[in-house]
Amino acid sequence: MRIWLNKHFGFSKAEFNGLILLILIIAFLKSFPLIYDYYKPIEKDDPNLLASIQKITITDLERTYYTRGKTENLKGKPAPKLFKFDPNTIGTEGWQLLGLSPKQAQSIVNYRNKGGKFYKPEDLQRMYTITPAMYKKLLPYVEIESQNQPCTGKDFQYEKKEYVKKPFVIVEINQADSAGLDRIKGIGPAFATRILKYRERLGGFYKKEQLMEVYGLDSMKYAEIKDQISVNPSAIKTIDINTADFNVLKNFPYLSYKQINAIIQFRKQHGNYNGVNDLKKVTILTPQVVDKLSPYLSF
Numbered sequence: 001m002r003i004w005l006n007k008h009f010g011f012s013k014a015e016f017n018g019l020i021l022l023i024l025i026i027a028f029l030k031s032f033p034l035i036y037d038y039y040k041p042i043e044k045d046d047p048n049l050l051a052s053i054q055k056i057t058i059t060d061l062e063r064t065y066y067t068r069g070k071t072e073n074l075k076g077k078p079a080p081k082l083f084k085f086d087p088n089t090i091g092t093e094g095w096q097l098l099g100l101s102p103k104q105a106q107s108i109v110n111y112r113n114k115g116g117k118f119y120k121p122e123d124l125q126r127m128y129t130i131t132p133a134m135y136k137k138l139l140p141y142v143e144i145e146s147q148n149q150p151c152t153g154k155d156f157q158y159e160k161k162e163y164v165k166k167p168f169v170i171v172e173i174n175q176a177d178s179a180g181l182d183r184i185k186g187i188g189p190a191f192a193t194r195i196l197k198y199r200e201r202l203g204g205f206y207k208k209e210q211l212m213e214v215y216g217l218d219s220m221k222y223a224e225i226k227d228q229i230s231v232n233p234s235a236i237k238t239i240d241i242n243t244a245d246f247n248v249l250k251n252f253p254y255l256s257y258k259q260i261n262a263i264i265q266f267r268k269q270h271g272n273y274n275g276v277n278d279l280k281k282v283t284i285l286t287p288q289v290v291d292k293l294s295p296y297l298s299f
Contacts, residue, residue, distance in 0.1 A: 082098065085098070086143055086144055087123075092105040100129070100134070103129075104130070119144070121144065124138060168185070170229065172229075172231070173229050173230070174199065174232050175235055177196075185225070186224040187225060194216065194217070198215075202252075203296055208229060209222070211229070213253070233295065238297060241297045241298070242299060245264070254292045259285060263282055274299060
């Protein structure tokens, strides 16, 4: 073989010996697993294993059940007992005897304590703590006392309140307080408060029609109350137009800020006002505004 290799491939003696060694190593690695399995010692079972298995009794087993995907240990728990029961009256101990866990039983009792009630056996399906399998077992044993009243809420007693008709009165609106204004038929506490606030801004009313300037008091409401009110113009608080500054005039409802500034600037340039006609010279004041102002001004 060496001669043949040397003839065709030019192998020297050393190269030939190396090739033979490589072949032997490959052959050894291939055959080693087979040789190892052949000579591997066989493990024998423990002669006491069968006896240990025979010692396990049924009392050592633990029963488990599943509640909403959680496994709970039931070792030592008595077997469920099925009996006739009313879910509206049975306590936590009774639910546990039926096969529910303490948490499940307490959840149902809490539902009843918050006003929950079972009107028919099928209502048990609403309880998420009762699984479909448990519901099928309990359904034949459910006995609910008949409900005489379909509504379990509190009985309401309606008392008919007699409407006290307000007597016809005439109220002077510049001096009346909230109680006095409330005596007017058609004027309640809300309108009375609004009228007082607007009267304070004005300084008083000089005619009835000014009431329609109160927020929410329209012509229909005015027609309802106009015969029950009177106006005393002498009770109006007037403003001295020759001494009043911006702060005094700014809350007056008939004047804008621009009109107030115009009144003050005209007074500085031309001197005091002698009467209503002088106010008409202020170009920004229209005749309608001057007519509204005149009852409230003093010169």
